[in-house]
Amino acid sequence: MDETLFSKTKAIINKYDFNFKKNFGQNFLIDSHVLSKIITSAEICRDDVVIEIGPGIGTLTAAAAEKAFKVIAVEIDKTLIPILRDTLSCFDNVEIINEDILKVDIQEIADRFCDKNLKIVANLPYYITTPIIMSILEKRLPVDSITVMVQKEVAYRMGAKPSTKDYGSLSLSVQYFCEPYIVANVPQNCFIPRPNVDSAVIRLTLLKSPPVEVKDINLMFSVIKSAFSQRRKTLINCIFNTGGLGLSKENIAEILREAGFDERVRGETLALSDFAAITDIIYKRLM
Numbered sequence: 001m002d003e004t005l006f007s008k009t010k011a012i013i014n015k016y017d018f019n020f021k022k023n024f025g026q027n028f029l030i031d032s033h034v035l036s037k038i039i040t041s042a043e044i045c046r047d048d049v050v051i052e053i054g055p056g057i058g059t060l061t062a063a064a065a066e067k068a069f070k071v072i073a074v075e076i077d078k079t080l081i082p083i084l085r086d087t088l089s090c091f092d093n094v095e096i097i098n099e100d101i102l103k104v105d106i107q108e109i110a111d112r113f114c115d116k117n118l119k120i121v122a123n124l125p126y127y128i129t130t131p132i133i134m135s136i137l138e139k140r141l142p143v144d145s146i147t148v149m150v151q152k153e154v155a156y157r158m159g160a161k162p163s164t165k166d167y168g169s170l171s172l173s174v175q176y177f178c179e180p181y182i183v184a185n186v187p188q189n190c191f192i193p194r195p196n197v198d199s200a201v202i203r204l205t206l207l208k209s210p211p212v213e214v215k216d217i218n219l220m221f222s223v224i225k226s227a228f229s230q231r232r233k234t235l236i237n238c239i240f241n242t243g244g245l246g247l248s249k250e251n252i253a254e255i256l257r258e259a260g261f262d263e264r265v266r267g268e269t270l271a272l273s274d275f276a277a278i279t280d281i282i283y284k285r286l287m
C-alpha cells in the first residue's frame, strides 16, 4: 500500500461523500507501484488510444493520459462522472463516457481513430471480466493489447498450459486470440475497499493470425467446451455426453485414434493444436 495514493483517494472520496457500490465491483487501486506496472506493461505511447474500462476516480486514467494520444474512459456509475471531470480537468486528451462498457461500440471508437493503435487498460470490475474480454476477442476488434487487473485465479486460468490445474476452456479461448503474460500478482491491501480475493495484472497481446488452422472454429470451441464439462471424465465420455454431435462412443474413439491419441485421453492434456486436429476429423465425418 502507498500512503500518498491512499490519502489522495481518501480525500477525493470524502470531498464528494462517495459511497462504494459493491455491485459495480468498485475496488480502487491505492498502490503506485502496481499503477506504474500496469502503465509500463501496457507500453502506452503517443500513438495509442487507450480505452479504460471503469476509471473510478481517475487514478489509472491520469497515468495513462500522461503517455497516450487519447484516453477514452468508460464509467457506468453516474455518481463518479463529476468526480472524474474534476480529477481529470488538467488533461485535454481524456474523453469520459458514462455508459456500460458492454453496450459501447468499440468498433466505432476504432474507426474514429483508425490511424492509431488501440489498447485496452483497466482495473476491471471482476463481475464482467470474462464477458468483456471474450467479447473484444470474439468480435475481432482491432485492439493491439489488453492489459488488465483481474481476479488472480482468472489470470492464471487465462495463461495456463496443458496438464496444469488451471488449464481449461478459458485458457484455450484466450490463447487462440492472444499471447498472455502475467505481469504481477496484486494483494488485497492494494485496494480500497479490500476485495475478498487476490488479483493479478495480465497483458494479452493480440495475435496477428491464429496459432492454429481449423476448418470450423465454432465446432472446435464446442468440442473444447464439452472436453472440460466433466473434469474427471475421458474426452470420449465428455464428447459423447455433452458434445451434442450425434456421434457414438465408437465413432469418437475412431476419431481420436485417427488424430493419433489414446482412447483414454483427457481434454486437460491436449493443446490447442490437438483440439484443432480432432475438430478437423470430426468436421470431415459430419460433412
Ligand code: SAM
Pocket: 024, 025, 026, 027, 028, 029, 030, 053, 054, 055, 056, 057, 058, 059, 060, 074, 075, 076, 077, 080, 099, 100, 101, 102, 122, 123, 124, 125, 126, 128
Ligand atoms: N480504475 C479505478 C481504479 O483502478 O481505482 C476503478 C477500478 S474498480 C475495480 C472498477 C470500476 O469499473 C468502477 O469504477 C466501476 O464503477 C466501474 N464499472 C463497473 N461495471 C462497469 C461497466 N459495466 N462498464 C463500465 N464501468 C464499469
